[in-house]
Amino acid sequence: MIHRFLPLLVTSAVLVVGFLLCAAQFPAFASLRVVGNLLTDNAFLGITAVGMTFVILSGGIDLSVGAVIGFTTVLLAVLIEQGGWHPVSAFAVALAVAGGFGAAMGAVIHVFQMPPFIVTLAGMFVARGLGFVLSTDSIPINHPLYAELGDLALRFDGGGKLTLPALLMLGVVAAAVVCAHWTRFGANLYALGGNRQSAELMGVPVGRTTVAVYALSGLLAGLAGIVFSLYTGAGYSLAATGVELDTITAVVIGGTQLTGGYGYVIGTFIGVLIQGLIQTYITFDGSLSSWWTKIAIGVLLFVFILLQKGLLAVWTGRGGAPAEA
């Protein structure tokens, strides 16, 4: 039974060992403040990665999420600053637009039987382009509610705090775990990722599930866009460039198979934290170029893919047939 959770265990071990190493080098590291910041800084990534996990579990991919985040921030800035909207109604519109955008991509993927890679790649360009159409500048958002929401946090002794973005991410992760394992929708996702044709023959509503999972990914990218605008206090069409790749990385490091059907939401969460940890370490060090983050993550990603491959080989090798050279 242990090997089913092995990728997850390894990922968790990497996080714990990494954190202990950081704490050994920089005693200030092991504080609630650092942990709180880690969660806040990576909240938008974590929220997006949850949606990506669902999409990948179902056997798809969503390359549009970074662009949707960027588009959402611009949309919010334009609505609030130039349109004079109240942020809450702007949030509602942004979520609806992002979710609808995802649903449209899901519908195209299902109806025309198109590869998700191509459809969401096109979606990425469309979303990014729409952002530029709205505005090419970075627009600061000065609404008082933004300041209030920015201050909203659960505070702990010693300067630690869980900000609204961090709380949102934790809530999304918790809801996603329940959704993945305790709802029919979750079971259908795994079924779809296991074998689309079998799932269909077993009565899984393939079309509905496909549309729903991309809508969910879009919706969560929209939520991540709101969080990102709270975090930066601005809207900019170039925001969150490349975030789709960061989220895919987090999903894979978290032990989810890129081909779908196997993996856990909680693994993705840990994958996000590992990426954040490396970044925080480099900030603490001060002398390292931030590009070392990318290098470290690249190496980790490679190691994890090799690990998965090895596990899969061990797994299928258990079939009982005599080993063949």
Next chain:
Amino acid sequence: MTDPTPTASPPLLAVRGLSKAFLGVQALDGVDFTVRHGEIHALLGENGAGKSTLIKTLTGVYQRDAGTVTLEGRAIAPRGVEEAQRLHIGTVYQEVNLLPNLSVAENLFLGRQPMRFGLVDRGAMRRRARAVLIPYGLSLDVTAPLGRFSVATQQIVAIARAVDMSAKVLILDEPTASLDAQEVAVLFKVMRTLRSRGIGIVFVTHFLDQVYALCDRITVLRNGLLVGERRTAELPRLDLVAMMLGRELEAAAHRIAPPGNDGEEDARPPLVRFRGYGKARSVEPFDLDIRPGEVVGLAGLLGSGRTETARLVFGMDRADRGEAAVDGQAVRLRGPRDAIRLGFGFCPEDRKKEGIVGALSVRENIILALQARQGWLRPIPRRRQEEIADRFIRLLDIRTPHAEQPIQLLSGGNQQKALLARWLATEPRLLILDEPTRGIDVGAHAEIIRLIERLCADGMALLVVSSELEEIVAYSRRVVVLRDRRHVAELRGGEVAVDRIVAAIASEPVPVEPRP
């Protein structure tokens, strides 16, 4: 002929005058089909007979053009798999089955999970899964991924799912195609239990032995038409085959010994010669000679080392002992490339996994081995490729609209013939065929046997693995019998007969040295 003892109550499932056409091709034409309570009913026919279309119409995958379907007297017209399940028609397919990545319990209850407070009650699901599997004699970890279990277990889980969804009619589409004898026995036990519970089972298979071992009635389709329904006990095998083929099967007249062979020692030097050839944990060391124009059969039960022997001869597995020689020259077979260079060809057993490249055209599949031998830097001109492809399509009667058709769209028998063509195009001196007739219909079966005979008449040496003993006897000059990964006997000439092979397989397991 109709049922001689018609009952007053309506039959479980009655199909009357069912028709279905695709793009003008009549796949089913006015077919009647009746399943009664508590019977196992074999649905037989060659490829293209309309079995799949009939099943898919019953399960709502296709919508019928004409005709009626009644279940216990009530007219039904399912519009999808889900609806068919609700109407008590459950189906278990041969290949696409359940989901290997989900747990056994999740597979059993996908789409109908027990819910509590709006969430899936995983504890209840596990308990109910264990309870559902008890009547099938399965006691296993229902939380483990289904893919970890054998194909037979997966089939039984699929059946359990279908039956638990209150199936009254259970359609089993070639469930035994990838099972070994022991697993088949387990499956049959399950089927008999279900029959005694009054479930009507529609059993689609290519194995006539299984039909006679299990089925109460047989319905035969041919070219979309109903040929007839018979009681199994009243239908001799030869008549059944005639019904399926619509003609007398020439290959049924199996000869006992190949003509022109009186069992005398063949004086010609062997093309290939293996001495003490073997591989640990695969096959015990064996001696084997194959002469030009000779067919050597490899017979034995599943897992006896037949396929392993073939793989060693082709260099797919590397021998760790013994010597090989071709034309008297010692050679080393370090991989299929070596074997291909020596003029060997190999048609593997699992043509989907190891043989065809589904998305490529028939032409590209045929040309593959020839091109590989030439090296990819010297491409075969397109015109030449087309000539070769067309020649073999004609020669082997590969039924395809044209050479550019993706091979995955062909039927199993025609895929097998295209694979044969791939190797024939390289003009091999030794061709190894692993289960050349598995999973293909009776007509293509006979054609492939005729082809094997023609090839050996042309001077090619053939090594053929098959689990069909009659088939091996029909074309082999010599038969090597294997048991428990060991070559236990070599029959030649007049000795080549089914009963001798069976006797050799069943003989006491003392170490018998292969003939020197």
